[in-house]
Amino acid sequence: MLTDKITEKIKNSLLNDPRFADLDFSNLLLSIPRNPDHGDFSTNFAMINSSRLKSKPIDLAQEMLNLLKKSDDSFFQDISIEKPGFINFVISNKIYQRYLADVVLQGVDYGSGIHNNKKVLIEFVSANPTGLLHLGHLRNAAVGDSIARILKFSGYDVVKEYYVNDYGNQVRLLGESLKERVLEKLKLDFNIPEGGYKGDYLIDVAETLLLTKDSRSILKEETAFFSNFAISCLTKEIEKDLEDLDINFDSWYSEKEKIHDSDSVINIKKLIMSANGLYKKEKAEWIKTSEYGDNDDWVITKSDDSSTYFMNDIAYHHDKFLRGFDKIVNVWGADHHSHISRLKASMKLLSNDLSKLDFVLIQFVRLIKDGQDVSMSKRSGTYTTIKDMLNEFNKDLVRFMMVSRSSDSHFDFDLDKCREGSDDNPIFYIQYASARINSILNKHDLNKDDTKSVDLSLLTEEKEIKLIKKILSFPDTVEEASGTMSPHKIAFYLQELAAIFHSYYKSTKVLIENDELSKARILLLSSIKIVFVNGLNLLGVSSPERM
RNA sequence: GCGCCAGUAGCUCAGCUGGAUAGAGCAAAGCACUUCUAAUGCUUAGGUCGGGGGUUCGAAUCCCUCCUGGCGUACCA
Structure with a gap:
């Protein structure tokens, strides 16, 4: 990672001086300044350590600057200090170009990290299998799965687990409710118990049950039989809905099996x-x-x-x-x-x-449709299911919206504003950028040998440098999203990258007479595409070839 | 009452392990298609970061307090 390299260089030069030898270098943090006049990267290391070293921050920064300049091998184009004690770095273009060349070589692995395959268990959704998945579960599903993808990409060994609540009162009630629905199907008197499950989905389950064997022997069964049947049907439905969202679990942990059919509770007690x-x-x-x-x-x-x-x-x-x-x-x-x-x-x-x-913790999201809050339909007392949602909106849009905000802020999600073709639809903005790149690459792509011989020093336009910097910050963004378990950081990053690309696309033509320059630009675009594909994949969103 | 999350531009939200002049999208006003995809780009306007204290070189960010909104506060799961 570029930032690791920079940190290492700073550390090495400072260690040349015994005065700095016992500083805590884990405090050496680089940030990308908002104002480009302050360089590509900046550190407040001098200010943080000024009291310990009993120097004024600006003097300390000057001392550090001298050491840095002495040992620099033109990795930096410029290093400067700024009051009250910032040290600002401008990286040489040739360094950027060298790192850019690696992006295409790394391909699908570009941006991934190393965490020694530490084992992570992530449990999410875990909705009770007494009903279908509804909008209340959607954000949890999308965020949980994205976190899992991000952790995996950043080098963890991840197990995704769904805790199946298939035991207890609710399950008994579910079985009793199903039995009544069977009676209903047989045109007999029925009465769904107090606190039972009244949703229509149990009618479908009852129909399925009646196909399995003759009704007389079904009616002889105990409640547990109905419970088990309902749980197994509904779990399958849940699994299917999740698959439609491109979410697959590694482990379905049955409460009944793992906790109640074993001595687990006794042992814990x-x-x-x-x-x-x-x-x-x-x-x-x-x-x-x-x-x-x-x-x-x-x-x-x-x-x-x-x-x-x-x-x-x-x-x-x-x-x-x-x-x-x-x-x-x-x-x-x-x-x-x-x-x-x-x-x-x-x-x-x-x-x-x-x-x-x-x-x-996932805060509630309020869904607005036709100007109305549809998070829960108050009229019917029923929830909008994920099935209904996916009938109307495509998976990419739904997943992106669900992870595009910090999960600890509740937000309003206005569906009407996000329909296809709408101006307020960031996922299409990103996918469109990716598709535009594809259409160029389809006309003229590079083979492997070309890739090695491309002269990236030809990429000198301001927007080109800006794109390169953004591409090279992707691994840092992944690491940050992984460390804070915040998929929305990826979402914001991709929007920013798309914005820079669209602007570049408008101002600069890629396929031009100048063959060498054209090749360099094609390589740049290939790198951007890799970032789009890898980044969108972390959010469970596809990168369509064309739109 | 207590606990958790939130309050930043007209709207939806980033920025929060303290950093330099507070950002994006939408909406508003104006402009650009003989062009590798206009689902785009460019420009303008828009702010007392809920209020008040405190901590320090520096606070949207940390602490205290108050106000507002959401969600919890079971021998339910």
């Missing part, structure tokens, strides 16, 4: 007891989370002896730790934020390493 973290009160069992950082204690076993949802969640998360991951990420809806502190407390009680545990 023993662990809690041996940590002296459990007590009885009013016929229930409580966990002493208040002693580990939460405000309250919580019930883990109800007075009827069944375990609470929280107990199951403790068992599930403890198991995540047992499975040996270096990093455990939970992508949760913001309505679950209050669970974080109690889950952390319980994991601490069980002596797990909390630094491995990470949460991404």
